[in-house]
Structure formats: structure tokens, C-alpha cells
């Protein structure tokens with residue numbers, strides 16, 4: 285059987301009505317009503333019930349009821365009075381499950397038998413209204429703060445209207461082993477809340493209230509977790525409960541789609557686990573076809589950036605080999621690297637407009653993307669006439685699924701002016717680096733991982749001249765596709781210049797010193813790197829002196845780890861929003877030279893300021 289999907293209203297921004305509309309539009313079957321959303325709503329509980337019914341949403345849970353138990357008999361009696369009021373609200377709402385979370389109060393009951401007795405009393409009151417209590421251990425609960433402790437108390441209470449609410453955050457944040465959930469009787473598991481989170485070494489309450497993520501966006505294996513819960517016999521909805529400062533202020537319609545995608549992908553991933561499948565589960569999302577290579581990258585150019593970029597590509601050893609039969613698109617090639625310059629699309633704020641990815645089965649890739657709610661693009665704006673399915677990534681970059689045969693190349697006619705001359709050693713695209721809008725970084729993580737089937741690499745964080753940057757790459761198993769996302773961890777202010785967030789395409793070479801020397805000779809606008817960098821590099825990593833001299837001469841950055849080395853250099857920013865990188869990987873180095881990124885950013889600003897001072901061009905001055 286397939287569990288239904290639900291979302292807690294606390295996940296979404298806006299008023300209760302905004303949230304309910306967004307949840308219904310995104311395809312959720314149910315909601316958890318978070319009490320503060322109800323309290324702030326102009327709708328009476330009965331009207332909320334009607335509204336949800338109109339939207340086709342079930343109300344699966346009302347929450348939270350806090351600090352029920354008390355060592356003071358008077359206070360416990362008062363709490364029962366408060367409970368009666370909420371049970372009446374629930375009767376009007378037409379919902380039958382109340383979440384009671386473990387107490388955080390100084391008067392919380394430490395004795396498990398006394399606590400079980402009070403929960404038993406409360407469950408009796410709830411049962412009189414046909415309501416069940418789902419008891420949840422908050423990770424910071426005063427005495428009950430693990431699922432094991434909450435189950436101990438619920439088992440002691442032994443009331444048929446009392447069971448557990450499991451919340452993956454509280455369980456995984458404390459490092460508890462979720463395998464023990466299998467020993468809890470399924471009928472005692474009344475509700476399941478799912479949240480992912482990044483690894484953070486911080487107070488668990490702050491972590492929970494600000495940094496939760498939708499499954500697949502963080503560091504935890506929610507599919508393994510869910511497998512245990514299903515194995516125990518849980519048959520209720522899969523419900524998201526994500527407290528997150530970014531989602532709390534983002535468009536709720538969009539967040540709800542991201543949220544629903546996370547559950548569809550989680551349900552799919554769980555159904556694909558062999559032992560779950562043997563129990564009759566059927567994956568509900570088409571299998572897809574993981575990308576195996578970069579067919580092309582497309583850059584949107586205008587009258588100003590077009591000639592600059594074309595000149596730079598020429599300097600980098602690329603050849604303008606073709607143009608599209610019907611569209612204003614140039615094809616530039618070198619080795620296996622293909623770059624399209626398109627004057628027919630505008631891309632405010634970003635220069636890379638599209639990626640073409642090789643997949644063994646483009647139809648399957650597109651079908652999976654569509655089932656996971658990715659926006660499918662109308663097939664009118666292909667870079668090629670070939671019937672390529674395309675979807676939009678969260679930042680608007682168009683992703684085309686190209687077969688491995690590169691049929692799309694047939695739509696380009698050879699450029700008459702193509703000179704026959706050797707390249708500069710570029711072999712292929714090494715990676716594509718996309719700076720992400722602040723609000724959509726986590727959504728992008730889920731997109732590249734679940735929709736495209738790429739594997740997330742470790743997250744890097746570094747302090748850069750224009751703010752703290754977080755970055756993470758996504759690759760296929762053979763590392764032929766590498767997409768590196770980065771984001772500043774705080775919203776940018778007015779100070780940060782546009783050079784803080786250009787995108788770039790990195791090209792691979794087997795000999796960067798030779799390539800850099802060749803492209804410099806051809807007039808490529810390579811970025812100058814300050815001497816201080818090389819002095820520090822010498823002190824830190826001490827590369828061979830002859831190599832260091834070459835690096836210094838040519839403006840090549842260097843990084844090294846236990847697996848290998850990384851040598852890379854950059855062009856200046858070309859126009860407003862794009863630059864190129866040349867990279868050489870030595871050994872099994874799989875990173876992106878993150879320690880060098882702040883120096884690169886400062887060097888880009890230095891170059892841009894010098895350009896603005898030298899030239900009268902107001903367009904350039906504006907961009908510095």
C-alpha cells in the first residue's frame with residue numbers, strides 16, 4: 285500500500301488560507317494544522333474544516349499541545365481544562381489526532397509511572413471525543429527526549445487512545461538508532477513527521493526551529509528511516525514538518541511543490557529498496573536515466589557580452605564551427621566541449637541559459653522529471669530542431685535531455701568562416717558552476733539529486749570577500765557530469781557588487797601550463813592573480829619550485845589533497861555574468877579548489893575596477 289502525503293502548515297509562508305491553497309495546489313492529500321496558524325485565522329474551526337474539504341485536503345493532525353503533565357496537581361488539572369478546549373476545537377475541525385509533545389516545563393513530571401498516569405487520564409478525555417493522542421518526544425524535552433523514552437511511557441499508560449508521533453528530526457538529531465522503531469507495535473504508531481537537516485554542531489532546539497529541510501535536501505538517510513517505520517506497521521500519512529527560516533518567507537506555492545517533490549522522491553526511493561519491494565511496494569515514479577555526459581552548455585548573450593565572449597572563446601582555442609539553421613545560435617567547439625552562444629534568449633541575472641545532458645534514455649529522464657513535478661518546457665525553444673525534452677531547474681536554467689548520439693548537432697550548419705587551426709588543449713567540459721538564488725538553494729539540491737539522479741558531493745563553506753559561500757557539486761558515478769552550485773548564506777545587501785555572483789563553465793585540459801601559455805599567446809583575457817597568493821601557496825603546500833614559477837607566471841591556482849591535485853585558472857568576467865575556467869585534475873582530486881575561490885573573487889573585482897577606471901564605457905562601470 286502507498287501512504288498518502290501531508291504537510292504541516294508550519295512549513296509554508298503566509299496565512300492559513302495561503303498555506304492550505306498552496307498545499308492543495310501542490311497535490312498534497314492532507315495537512316497538519318499548526319495551532320498558531322489556526323489562532324491567527326479569521327476562519328472559525330468549522331469554516332476551516334469546510335475550506336479543507338473544498339480543497340480536497342484531509343486534516344490529519346492538530347498540533348502542538350504543549351506541557352500537558354505537571355508535578356503540581358492543580359496545574360495538571362488546569363492543563364486538562366486547556367485540553368478540553370482544544371478537543372472541542374478539534375471536534376469542529378473534524379480531525380481525530382492531537383499531537384502532544386513532551387513537556388519542556390520546569391514542572392514536567394520526571395517519574396515515568398506518574399507521567400504515564402497523567403497521559404492515561406488525558407487519553408481518556410480525548411477518547412470521550414473520539415480523539416487519539418499522539419505523544420511526541422521533543423529532542424529537548426525535559427525528561428522525555430528520545431523515542432525510546434516516549435514509547436516506554438506510552439506502553440506504561442496502556443490506553444487505546446494513546447500512541448506515538450515519530451518525528452525524524454528528534455530521532456536523528458540525537459543520533460538515536462531508528463532500527464529500534466521496528467519493535468514498536470504498528471497500531472501504536474499514530475503519526476509520522478518527516479524532516480531532513482544539514483549536519484550542524486549546534487543546540488538541537490535552534491537546529492530544529494531554523495534549519496530543518498525537506499527529505500533529500502539534507503544529510504540524513506530518510507529512506508532508511510522510513511523503511512523502519514513501515515516495517516513496524518505504520519500505515520498513516522507521510523507528513524512533512526519543516527521549520528525553516530528561508531521557506532518561512534518564500535512563495536508558499538513554490539515551497540509546497542518542492543515539499544511534495546521531496547515526499548514523492550522519498551516514497552519512490554523507499555519503494556525501490558529490495559526488501560520493501562519484496563513486500564509488495566511498487567515504485568510510483570518512473571526510473572529515469574542518470575545523465576552520463578555534458579552534450580553542451582548554452583550561454584545567453586547580448587550585444588555587449590556576445591562579442592566579448594566570442595573573442596574569449598577564440599582566445600581559449602575554441603572554433604566557431606556552426607550556426608543553427610533557424611535560430612540565432614552559434615556553436616563553438618574544442619575537443620568534446622560544445623558551447624552555444626544564443627542571442628535569442630534573455631537571462632536576467634544569469635548568463636548560462638541551458639545545459640544539454642547526455643542520457644541513455646531521454647524519454648525516461650523526462651518522464652521521471654515530470655512525475656517529480658519539474659516544470660516541463662514547451663518544445664519550441666530548443667537549441668536544436670531535434671525533439672529534445674527539456675525541464676527548468678529551480679534557478680531557471682533549462683536542462684535538455686540529449687541522447688548519447690548527439691543528433692541535435694545535425695541542426696547546425698558548418699560556419700563558413702571556421703578556420704582550420706589547432707585548439708589549446710581543451711578536452712571537454714569539466715564542470716558547470718551555477719550561483720544560486722538565495723531562496724532556492726535547497727530546492728536545487730533536491731532537483732539535481734532526485735529529478736536528475738546525480739549524487740551530491742560534500743558541502744564546502746568558505747568566507748569570501750562578499751559573504752560566506754556554501755557550495756556543493758552533483759555528479760554522475762563516472763564524474764562526466766559535474767554541476768557545482770553555490771550560494772551566499774545570507775541575503776546579499778546593496779554593497780555586494782554583481783561580480784560576486786557570476787556563473788562559469790570550466791573546461792578540462794591534460795596540461796594546464798601548456799594550455800594557459802597557449803591561450804595567453806592567443807589573447808585570452810586571463811585573470812591576474814596576486815603575488816601574495818603564491819607566497820602563501822608556497823608556505824602552505826610548497827609545490828615544486830619550477831611548477832610554482834609557472835603557476836605564478838600564468839595566474840594558475842593550485843590545490844592539493846590526499847587524493848591528488850587541482851590546477852586551475854580563469855578568464856576575467858565577460859560582460860556582466862559569466863567567465864570561463866581551465867582545469868587540470870591530477871590523480872583522484874574530486875573537488876573544485878574551494879580554498880582558492882575567495883582569492884579568485886577578489887581578483888575578479890580588482891580586474892573589474894581596473895577596467896572601469898581605464899574605460900569610459902558606462903555599461904562596464906555599472907557592472908563593477
Ligand SMILES: O=C(O)c1ccc(O)c(O)c1
Nearest residue numbers: 348385420451492493525
Ligand atoms: O519546536 C517545537 O516546539 C515543535 C513543536 C511540534 C513538533 O511536532 C515539533 O517537532 C517541534
Ligand SMILES: [Mg+2]
Nearest residue numbers: 420451477525
Ligand atoms: Mg514534530
